[in-house]
Amino acid sequence: MPEVKFEVLHMPPENTNSVLVCSGDDCVIFDAWGRASDWIKLLDSRGLRLRAIYTTHGHDDHLSAAPELARHYGIDWFLNEHDVPLVLWGNQILDFWELPRIPDDFKQPKNLTAGTFEILPGVKMDTFETPGHSLGGMCFYFPEYNILLSASIKKIILKNYPDETYVVHGHGADSMIKWLKENHPWFIN
Numbered sequence: 001m002p003e004v005k006f007e008v009l010h011m012p013p014e015n016t017n018s019v020l021v022c023s024g025d026d027c028v029i030f031d032a033w034g035r036a037s038d039w040i041k042l043l044d045s046r047g048l049r050l051r052a053i054y055t056t057h058g059h060d061d062h063l064s065a066a067p068e069l070a071r072h073y074g075i076d077w078f079l080n081e082h083d084v085p086l087v088l089w090g091n092q093i094l095d096f097w098e099l100p101r102i103p104d105d106f107k108q109p110k111n112l113t114a115g116t117f118e119i120l121p122g123v124k125m126d127t128f129e130t131p132g133h134s135l136g137g138m139c140f141y142f143p144e145y146n147i148l149l150s151a152s153i154k155k156i157i158l159k160n161y162p163d164e165t166y167v168v169h170g171h172g173a174d175s176m177i178k179w180l181k182e183n184h185p186w187f188i189n
């Protein structure tokens with residue numbers, strides 16, 4: 001089985017946490033922020049084959065490159081259906097960052113729902129719905145790797161994940177469940 005790697009990438013220009021998961025030369029992206037052209041350069045320089053794109057929620061700073069990448073590579077991108085109406089609303093923010101606008105005829109995402117999926121050979125992912133930050137917010141948990149990609153803290157508390165679970169948030173520094181339990185106000189209260 002090829003080695004599986006999780007890598008948090010801070011694509012320009014804002015501090016969104018995009019995550020690249022690779023199994024050998026195959027990869028998927030979580031929250032494809034930034035320019036599609038930057039992602040294509042990165043993937044090509046590493047000889048990676050992009051298989052799919054998953055999106056925690058429908059705000060532009062988590063999906064700006066996704067429709068274009070999906071079209072370029074002829075792959076699917078996934079977003080919960082409740083957040084599809086948000087996709088074009090974010091164009092004003094993309095103007096602010098001088099990023100390419102998402103066109104009106106953008107490649108439509110596939111609906112992402114709660115369940116367990118094999119996203120790459122041997123890589124299982126549990127998805128669950130965490131409405132709050134947006135109606136269609138989703139979190140992704142990788143039980144074999146103790147990694148959680150998160151758009152929401154409140155529901156994570158209820159899941160009672162192991163202390164050693166590594167949490168990648170939508171923005172800012174990564175943390176561990178143990179640290180959140182001891183320090184985060186929503187965990188403590």
Ligand SMILES: [Zn+2]
Pocket residue numbers: 057059133
């Ligand atoms: Zn957001």
